[in-house]
Amino acid sequence: MLITEKEIVIKTDKLTKKFGDFVAASEITFEVFKGEIFGFLGANGAGKTTAMKMLIGISNPSSGNAQVAGYDIYKQTEQIKKSIGYMSQKFSLYEDLTIKENIQLFGGIYGLSDKEIKSKSEELITKLGLNTEADKLVASLPLGWKQKLAFSIAIFHQPKIVFLDEPTGGVDPITRRQFWDMIYEASHNGITIFVTTHYMDEAEYCDRVSIMVDGVIKALDSPENLKKQFNAKSMDEVFLMLARGAKRGE
Amino acid sequence: MKAVELENIFKSYPIKKTSVQVVDDVSFSVDDGELFGLIGPDGAGKTSIFRILTTLLLADKGNAKVLGYDVVKDWKSIRNIIGYMPGRFSLYQDLTVEENLEFFATIFNTTIRENYKLVEDIYKQLEPFKTRRAGKLSGGMKQKLALSCALIHKPKVLFLDEPTTGVDPVSRKEFWEMLKRLKSQGITILVSTPYMDEAKLCDRIALIQNGKILKIDTPQNIMDSFDKNLFAVRSENMFKLLNDLRTFNNTESCFAFGEFHHLTLKDNDINISDLEKYIAQSGHLNATIKIIKPEIEDCFMQLMK
Numbered sequence: 327m328l329i330t331e332k333e334i335v336i337k338t339d340k341l342t343k344k345f346g347d348f349v350a351a352s353e354i355t356f357e358v359f360k361g362e363i364f365g366f367l368g369a370n371g372a373g374k375t376t377a378m379k380m381l382i383g384i385s386n387p388s389s390g391n392a393q394v395a396g397y398d399i400y401k402q403t404e405q406i407k408k409s410i411g412y413m414s415q416k417f418s419l420y421e422d423l424t425i426k427e428n429i430q431l432f433g434g435i436y437g438l439s440d441k442e443i444k445s446k447s448e449e450l451i452t453k454l455g456l457n458t459e460a461d462k463l464v465a466s467l468p469l470g471w472k473q474k475l476a477f478s479i480a481i482f483h484q485p486k487i488v489f490l491d492e493p494t495g496g497v498d499p500i501t502r503r504q505f506w507d508m509i510y511e512a513s514h515n516g517i518t519i520f521v522t523t524h525y526m527d528e529a530e531y532c533d534r535v536s537i538m539v540d541g542v543i544k545a546l547d548s549p550e551n552l553k554k555q556f557n558a559k560s561m562d563e564v565f566l567m568l569a570r571g572a573k574r575g576e
Numbered sequence: 577m578k579a580v581e582l583e584n585i586f587k588s589y590p591i592k593k594t595s596v597q598v599v600d601d602v603s604f605s606v607d608d609g610e611l612f613g614l615i616g617p618d619g620a621g622k623t624s625i626f627r628i629l630t631t632l633l634l635a636d637k638g639n640a641k642v643l644g645y646d647v648v649k650d651w652k653s654i655r656n657i658i659g660y661m662p663g664r665f666s667l668y669q670d671l672t673v674e675e676n677l678e679f680f681a682t683i684f685n686t687t688i689r690e691n692y693k694l695v696e697d698i699y700k701q702l703e704p705f706k707t708r709r710a711g712k713l714s715g716g717m718k719q720k721l722a723l724s725c726a727l728i729h730k731p732k733v734l735f736l737d738e739p740t741t742g743v744d745p746v747s748r749k750e751f752w753e754m755l756k757r758l759k760s761q762g763i764t765i766l767v768s769t770p771y772m773d774e775a776k777l778c779d780r781i782a783l784i785q786n787g788k789i790l791k792i793d794t795p796q797n798i799m800d801s802f803d804k805n806l807f808a809v810r811s812e813n814m815f816k817l818l819n820d821l822r823t824f825n826n827t828e829s830c831f832a833f834g835e836f837h838h839l840t841l842k843d844n845d846i847n848i849s850d851l852e853k854y855i856a857q858s859g860h861l862n863a864t865i866k867i868i869k870p871e872i873e874d875c876f877m878q879l880m881k
Binding site: 330364368369370415423426465466468469470492495496497498499501506507510514524525527528529530531549560561562565567569570572 | 714
């Protein structure tokens with residue numbers, strides 16, 4: 327993490343989303359700094375996905391305000407989409423395209439020139455050690471490789487912020503850690519990481535962590551301070567203390 | 577008689593012009609009344625093994641039995657005495673909660689009332705929603721309904737394929753508490769999971785990767801068999817520390833492990849002060865080093881190499 331001037335890249339103010347009478351996300355207020363690894367935790371159904379959808383500009387809030395990468399989430403959703411990267415466990419790459427084609431497709435979508443795409447994709451393929459696989463279908467890659475490739479593609483256009491929705495679910499323990507090495511490196515290069523996970527050891531790798539319960543942010547601080555605050559030995563304990571009281575299922 | 581027995585099972589799938597070996601000479605057995613865990617990441621072959629044992633998939637080679645019945649010859653008998661909860665939600669989305677349960681009870685020639693005691697614990701949490709269609713349930717509730725449906729005919733062996741994947745830590749703990757109660761009623765349970773921390777909740781486990789069993793034993797024995805000293809190290813700059821420890825000339829492996837990095841050394845008998853000196857020379861403040869007991873995940877990573 328490289329926070330010299332604490333530039334704010336995400337700022338929300340009482341951000342709220344209602345579906346009828348149901349308040350999925352209630353008056354969420356927080357800030358995320360440039361280059362920070364921000365862990366966005368919560369039980370199933372706590373409202374994480376709802377909040378994330380508003381932040382990436384695909385769902386309109388019911389009330390409240392937020393700026394992402396300096397853009398307003400009501401009026402400038404298209405600019406937001408250009409300034410961010412996104413990957414999830416469920417959707418990341420096109421299985422029936424090759425590795426090279428996936429890179430070309432996403433590079434093109436984000437408006438990079440053919441020349442840029444060509445030189446940067448060669449660089450990326452070499453860095454990942456995928457030279458012999460570059461023309462193979464993504465479907466043929468093991469899951470761990472898919473996720474590493476998906477992350478690389480999500481930051482291919484040098485976004486200000488990358489949103490990662492459970493990026494390491496089901497991945498083997500060594501690859502899971504290699505994935506976090508990549509996250510650290512990206513954060514070191516100034517990309518802000520906004521990540522959700524169900525692995526509580528991964529919460530420890532975040533600079534700061536928020537924990538959502540029933541649509542509300544119940545706690546937000548560094549893992550170290552949270553453990554102190556709740557007199558807990560691990561983030562797992564902190565999470566259990568907060569989420570045990572949850573009334574909502576998913 | 578063993579509840580589940582596999583002997584040299586092989587299975588491959590054709591992909592394009594090649595074939596992928598997804599189950600590669602797997603043998604293990606599960607004792608009557610045991611809670612046995614198949615622990616491994618996606619693509620390890622867990623689901624194929626479950627499908628072979630539940631008579632839904634034919635192995636290429638090898639033998640498998642459930643309560644003495646052969647999975648090929650006696651598939652009909654097996655289907656009557658097992659419960660199976662697949663990884664993907666497979667109930668009828670357009671039937672209500674209650675209709676689903678009733679449907680599964682009926683096809684097994686029983687009634688909800690007859691075996692209510694067995695599912696009561698789980699199903700009573702769903703009863704307020706019993707007229708809701710299954711497709712409209714939350715993930716956690718779908719999981720509870722699927723488990724109820726797998727149990728309603730009072731199976732002798734329960735197969736649960738990744739019941740906790742994608743489930744938050746609180747709900748996962750609750751789910752394992754339910755499994756413990758089922759086990760105490762004498763049901764044999766074979767469960768798979770990619771979460772290494774759940775391994776400790778099983779009587780015995782098989783660690784599996786790329787279709788091959790890495791090890792089978794009790795969680796305690798597996799942790800005891802870790803043959804290296806394991807150091808937990810932290811400092812104020814964990815990212816730099818990880819890189820520094822990896823370039824230490826005596827390092828065998830170093831992985832981030834939550835609050836600490838876990839380190840093993842090539843020379844197991846090294847004086848800890850050498851390590852302390854190296855860390856201090858690398859410019860780390862407030863570093864702490866301690867020897868710790870390994871977790872299942874440490875063991876899994878050591879066996880993966």
